[in-house]
Amino acid sequence: MVFLGLVGVVDPPRPESKLSVEQCYEAGITVHMLTGDHHDTAMAIAKEVGIIPVWNSSLHLRKAAALSSSRRIVL
Secondary structure, eight states, rough: OOOOOOOOOOOOTTTTTHHHHHHHHHHOOOOOOOOSSOOHHHHHHHHHHHHSTTTTHHHHHHHHHSGGGGOOOOO
């Protein structure tokens, strides 16, 4: 058996996705993501576009504190 190589593919979210998610939350719209990706991949994408806040950021902590309890995401 001979190893020929390894390939990785990246399909990043569209640049406008993060802004769109932020605008939805500011307008009171709950954002859901439906994907066939692996759970860890889906979580990473959701964090990248702001569907799930990144809790180690003070900006996100302030935004999360401003959310009503019905809109908070429990991980």
